[in-house]
Amino acid sequence: YGLLLGTMPRRKHVGNHAVSLFFQHALTHEYPEYVKIVEVGPRDGLQNEKEMVPTGVKIRLIDMLSETGLPVIEATSFVSSKWVPQMADHTEVLQGIQKHSHVRYPVLTPNMHGFKDAVAAGATEVAVFGSASETFSLKNINCSIDESMLRFQEIICSAKQQQIPVRGYVSCALGCPYEGHLEPTKVAEVVKRLYELGCYEVSLGDTIGVGTPGSMAKMLHTVMKEVPHSALAVHCHDTHGQALANILTALQMGICVVDSSVAGLGGCPYAHGASGNVSTEDVLYMLHGIGVRTGVDLSKVILAGDFICEALNRKTNSKVAQARGECW
Amino acid sequence: MAAVIRFVHRSTFSCRMGHQCLSSSCSAAVPKSVQVGSSAWKALPERVKIVEVGPRDGLQNEKTVVPTEVKIHLIDMLSEAGLPVIEATSFVSPKWVPQMADQVEVMKGIRRRPGVAYPVLTPNLKGFQEAVKAGAAEVAIFGAASELFSKKNINCSVEESLQRFEEVTKAAKEAGVPVRGYVSCVLGCPYEGKVSPDKVAQVAKRLYSMGCYEISLGDTTGVGTPGGMTEMLEVVSREVPVTALAVHCHDTYGQALANILIALQMGVSVVDSSVAGLGGCPYAQGASGNVATEDVVYMLHGLGIQTGVDLTKVMDAGAFICRSLNRKTSSKVAQASCKL
Numbered sequence: 001y002g003l004l005l006g007t008m009p010r011r012k013h014v015g016n017h018a019v020s021l022f023f024q025h026a027l028t029h030e031y032p033e034y035v036k037i038v039e040v041g042p043r044d045g046l047q048n049e050k051e052m053v054p055t056g057v058k059i060r061l062i063d064m065l066s067e068t069g070l071p072v073i074e075a076t077s078f079v080s081s082k083w084v085p086q087m088a089d090h091t092e093v094l095q096g097i098q099k100h101s102h103v104r105y106p107v108l109t110p111n112m113h114g115f116k117d118a119v120a121a122g123a124t125e126v127a128v129f130g131s132a133s134e135t136f137s138l139k140n141i142n143c144s145i146d147e148s149m150l151r152f153q154e155i156i157c158s159a160k161q162q163q164i165p166v167r168g169y170v171s172c173a174l175g176c177p178y179e180g181h182l183e184p185t186k187v188a189e190v191v192k193r194l195y196e197l198g199c200y201e202v203s204l205g206d207t208i209g210v211g212t213p214g215s216m217a218k219m220l221h222t223v224m225k226e227v228p229h230s231a232l233a234v235h236c237h238d239t240h241g242q243a244l245a246n247i248l249t250a251l252q253m254g255i256c257v258v259d260s261s262v263a264g265l266g267g268c269p270y271a272h273g274a275s276g277n278v279s280t281e282d283v284l285y286m287l288h289g290i291g292v293r294t295g296v297d298l299s300k301v302i303l304a305g306d307f308i309c310e311a312l313n314r315k316t317n318s319k320v321a322q323a324r325g326e327c328w
Numbered sequence: 329m330a331a332v333i334r335f336v337h338r339s340t341f342s343c344r345m346g347h348q349c350l351s352s353s354c355s356a357a358v359p360k361s362v363q364v365g366s367s368a369w370k371a372l373p374e375r376v377k378i379v380e381v382g383p384r385d386g387l388q389n390e391k392t393v394v395p396t397e398v399k400i401h402l403i404d405m406l407s408e409a410g411l412p413v414i415e416a417t418s419f420v421s422p423k424w425v426p427q428m429a430d431q432v433e434v435m436k437g438i439r440r441r442p443g444v445a446y447p448v449l450t451p452n453l454k455g456f457q458e459a460v461k462a463g464a465a466e467v468a469i470f471g472a473a474s475e476l477f478s479k480k481n482i483n484c485s486v487e488e489s490l491q492r493f494e495e496v497t498k499a500a501k502e503a504g505v506p507v508r509g510y511v512s513c514v515l516g517c518p519y520e521g522k523v524s525p526d527k528v529a530q531v532a533k534r535l536y537s538m539g540c541y542e543i544s545l546g547d548t549t550g551v552g553t554p555g556g557m558t559e560m561l562e563v564v565s566r567e568v569p570v571t572a573l574a575v576h577c578h579d580t581y582g583q584a585l586a587n588i589l590i591a592l593q594m595g596v597s598v599v600d601s602s603v604a605g606l607g608g609c610p611y612a613q614g615a616s617g618n619v620a621t622e623d624v625v626y627m628l629h630g631l632g633i634q635t636g637v638d639l640t641k642v643m644d645a646g647a648f649i650c651r652s653l654n655r656k657t658s659s660k661v662a663q664a665s666c667k668l
Contacts, residue, residue, distance in 0.1 A: 209664070212630025213589055241623035241660030242630070245585040248554055274664035282582035289553025289583070319582030323550070323615040 032256035034293045036071055038203070038233060039280060041308070042093075043074040043108060045265025047086050048276055049312060055089040057311045059096040064304035065262060066100045069296040070280075074127065075105040078114035091121040106167055110141060115155045119162065126159060127167040128152045130194055132187040133176035136207070140171070149193055156198040168199030169235065173219055174211030174246075177270040184222035192226040201231050203259055206246065208270050209239025213249040220253050233257035236278050238317075239268045243278035244286055251292070258283055263305035264317025279318035281305060373597035375634045377412055379544070379574060380621060382649070383434075384415040384449060386606025388427050389617055390653060396430040398652045400437040405648060406603060407441040409641035411621075415468065416446040419455035435462040447508055451482060453495045460503060467500060468508040469493045471535055473528040474517035477548070481512070490534050497539040509535030510576065514545040514560055515552030515587075525563035533567040542572050544600055547587065549609060550580025550617070554590040561594045574598035577619050579658075580609045584619035585627055592633075599624055604646035605658025620659035622646060 042062050046053055058076075065073050075097060081088030090107065099105060106125040109115040118126055130148055131137040137145050152168070159166045172179075173187050191202045204223065206216075216234075223232065234250040234257075236243040247258055261277030268274040284298045302321050309316045316322060383403050387394055399417075406414050416438060422429030431448070440446060447466040450456040459467055471489055472478040478486045493509075500507045513520075514528045532543045545564065547557075557575075565573065575591040575598075577584040588599055605620030625639050643662050650657045657663060 212627050214631040238660060239664045240626050241585060241620070242627055244582060245589045245627060248586045248589060268664070271664045275660060279582070285581050286553050286583055286586055290555040319579060319616060323580045323609070 031251050031290050031292055032254070034256065034295075035251070035287055036233075036257045037280065037283065037294055037296055038072040038074065038257060038259045039065055039070045039262060040074045040235070040259050040277065041065070041262035041265045041280065043077050043087070044259075045261040045263075045277055047077065047084055048266035048269060049086070049314075051312050051314075052086060053311065055092050055096065057308070058089070058093050061262075061304060061308050061311075062093070062097045062105075064307060065301070066098060066103050068300040068304065069294075070103065070301070071295065072104045072106065075107055077108035077110075078118040078121075078123075079108065079110050080114075091117070094118075094121045094123060106165075109155055111151050112154050112158065115158060119164070123164070125165050125167070126155065127169060128155055128194070128199070129169045129171065130190055131171040132182050132190045133172040133179045135178040136172050136176050139178065145190060149197070152194065153197055160198055165200050166198060168194035168197075168202040169205055170194065170202060171205045171207040173204040174206040174215050175208055177208050184219045187219055188223045188226045191223050191232075195227045195231060199231075201233055201257060202227060203233040203235045203257070205235040205259075206237050206243075208268060209237030209242065209274075209276070211236070211246050212240075212242050213245050216246045216249045217253065220250060220255065224253070229254040230256070233259055235259035237268065237276050238264065238278045239271060239274045239276060244282060247278070247283060248286070251290075258287075262301055262318075263309050263321060265308065265312075275317050279305075279316070279320070281316075281318040281320040285320045372592050372631060373595070373633060375597065375636075376592070376628055377574075377598045378621060378624065378628075378635055378637055379413040379415065379598060379600045380406055380411045380603060381415045381576070381600050381618065382406070382603035382606045382621065384418050384428070385600075386602040386604075386618055388418065388425055389607035389610055390427070390655075392653050392655075393427055394649075394652065396433045396437065398649070399430070399434050402603075402645060402649050402652075403434070403438045403446075405641070405645035407439065407444050409645060410635075410637045411444065411642070412636060413445045413447065416448055418449035418451075419459040419462075419464075420449065420451050432458070432462045435459075435464060450496055452492050453499060456496045456499055460505065464505070466506045466508070467496070468510060469496055469535070469540070470510045470512065471531050472512040472517075473523050473531050474513040474520045476519035477513050477517050480519065486531060490531070490538075493535065494538050501539055507540050509540030509543045510546055511535065511543060512546045512548045514564075515547040515556045516549055518549050525560040528560055529564045529567045532564050532573075536568045536572060542574055542598060543568055544574040544576045544598070546576035546600075547578050547584075550578030550583065550615075552577070552587055553581075553583050554586050557587045557590045558594065561591060561596065565594070570595040571597070574600055576600035578609065578617050579605065579619045580615045580617060585623060588619070588624060589627070592631075599628075601625075603642055603659075604650050604662060606649065606653075616658050618658075620646075620657070620661070622657075622659040622661040626661045 076090040076093045077087040078090050106127045107118050107123045109118050109126040156166050170190050194202050236246045260280040260283045262280045264279035266276040268276040417431040417434045418428040445466050447468045448459050448464045450459050450467040497507050511531050577587045601621040601624040602618035603621045607617040609615040609617040625637050
């Protein structure tokens with residue numbers, strides 16, 4: 001139980017009374033009328049799948065997702081194919097998909113080289129990936145947080161000149177596989193830096209899915225002192241089954257952008273056999289049940305999920321897809 | 329490019345059912361206005377009582393018939409984990425539920441830990457009498473908020489079932505045996521679809537009035553969402569004090585923890601769950617059923633809520649029963665438990 005025990009004892013026990021007060025002060029008692037879903041299956045999802053997916057399948061998946069009403073679909077990643085072989089076909093994917101006018105297709109760009117390749121391939125939106133944890137930054141992208149910010153500054157500067165919006169990600173917002181608990185103030189610092197550099201939105205990632213509604217509320221409360229809630233998104237992993245409860249908490253605090261992955265694609269690279277991304281289907285089911293609009297057709301997302309799971313020869317991680325309305 | 333935020337007060341959400349949620353239009357259901365006053369927002373409970381239903385509700389819904397000694401060992405392991413209530417078995421006719429045929433041996437075989445309650449299901453007076461004879465010190469009765477479900481599940485109408493239960497609660501009172509009540513289909517029915525919160529409240533109130541010390545509200549097919557849960561609890565808590573309510577959420581659509589969180593925010597402090605998420609959904613093949621105790625405890629501890637439960641020991645019990653059943657755990661926490 002290394003992952004579990006390694007993280008929990010280091011968490012500061014604030015006491016339930018403080019958490020309750022926290023909820024009472026932080027919660028608006030309301031839900032956003034509309035939540036934007038950022039579909040990360042084709043990039044974050046597939047990147048963490050062992051099976052290599054043919055280009056044609058990736059393109060078909062994205063095309064199916066474009067038909068569902070999803071407003072944002074992260075299409076691919078312009079990282080070196082040496083590091084992420086799954087994304088080696090980034091140019092073919094970006095050029096092969098049918099781009100719908102009402103959908104945006106951001107791509108990951110870890111550095112200027114990737115950014116230039118992305119623009120040359122036709123990208124009209126990019127994303128940069130920072131971390132709230134020094135150790136994770138070093139292990140994941142081979143540089144410190146400060147060094148990564150310099151890289152991102154270069155990208156954002158160039159992107160601004162070309163009127164290309166940039167989305168920022170902060171990993172380990174609720175815990176790090178190496179450092180354990182991270183202070184919300186540290187997370188807020190990194191989020192603020194990305195926002196001030198020019199990211200229009202910053203997605204807060206619970207990279208190893210250790211967060212709970214308590215830690216989510218505390219982290220958001222601190223981050224929202226530095227960055228407006230309208231510029232924030234949550235990217236929850238379901239590794240410990242907490243994702244929907246964490247997303248619900250975020251919504252209660254005014255967040256209205258949620259990242260998710262069709263069929264819950266993308267396991268956890270830090271816990272063998274564990275799940276990773278929260279499934280888009282399950283998120284949609286909850287949001288629609290609360291009366292929140294998303295513009296997304298859940299049944300079409302389920303179909304896209306069926307397609308990719310068949311192609312990957314794996315079962316869906318979505319409980320909604322598993323249940324498939326056979327209850328009636 | 330930031331999303332435009334227009335807040336809608338929670339009172340305008342609607343209670344939607346599984347099949348209706350498959351379309352983004354969702355225009356079929358007109359939003360219901362529900363007044364959710366400030367009373368809905370209570371402080372989170374400092375302590376939550378977990379009612380472990382794995383050995384009964386969990387195993388009852390597992391296909392493999394489990395040997396008696398395995399059941400006994402499971403319950404003993406759960407007793408050591410600090411769980412305050414463990415539903416041990418069911419005194420229904422073995423003709424209907426073969427998995428529970430060894431009810432007497434299980435009751436007599438378990439090592440009862442002081443301070444732990446071991447309720448058993450008793451569908452009627454006969455079952456109650458046998459339970460008491462076998463040493464039961466607490467029993468549970470199982471009603472439904474849906475007429476069709478009641479007829480299909482226990483072969484009688486809701487009213488007839490309540491009359492049967494009155495016999496049980498009367499006898500239990502005389503014998504000094506506490507009775508817990510369950511209401512199924514509180515957020516939807518596999519046959520009727522949507523279930524009115526008023527109907528749920530009505531049944532809950534009857535069970536409470538006839539002497540049940542606690543009413544567990546069951547989302548039997550797991551179709552509920554935080555919207556429906558809020559609405560239902562608002563209505564039910566007008567008839568039964570929230571301190572006497574529990575939630576029994578199924579995770580068939582992945583909504584259980586979110587629904588439990590809402591219940592906690594509304595003052596509920598008793599949560600039913602099943603070790604390793606034992607017990608699939610009998611209404612949707614391959615779908616999950618009960619929410620996993622491990623995942624619930626993880627969330628509660630993360631919120632700083634006390635449970636008295638040792639999560640590692642629950643995981644050990646989960647690992648044991650999954651090995652015996654030759655199946656994978658349904659608990660995400662258990663799945664994630666590996667070294668980096």
